[in-house]
């Protein structure tokens with residue numbers, strides 16, 4: 001796959017998602033890192049986003065709840081280059097009904113090479129990284145080239 005680059009601006013679009021057993025963990029992480037998060041545009045799946053908004057006062061755009069399509073909405077935004085960082089505390093110990101959507105979200109985050117944290121240790125590393133406060137270039141698939149190759 002030929003690559004091109006995408007500039008992630010200093011002010012990021014950050015998606016926040018947590019499965020039910022990990023919602024307290026993500027909520028606590030958001031409270032601890034509220035001042036960092038306040039510098040960015042936040043969205044989240046329905047329940048996670050609403051809980052964070054209510055409990056931290058941060059402005060979080062809540063999409064649909066995960067099992068109702070929220071993971072897919074965030075995945076689509078990633079594919080469109082509208083999400084810069086994904087923080088997704090997914091549950092490795094409990095099955096969820098929408099496992100295909102979870103996989104799809106994680107897959108698209110990998111395809112489009114955005115920084116992803118799936119646990120608090122990595123989320124801490126991300127928030128302390130210069131990419132959290134500065135603009136950064138990431139490599140992404142060259143979609144125009146990809147399409148041109150497929151249609152010639």
Ligand SMILES: O=C(CO)COP(=O)(O)O
Nearest residue numbers: 045046047048065066067
């Ligand atoms: O299920 C989720 C992610 O897969 C999260 O959805 P909620 O935030 O609505 O609980």
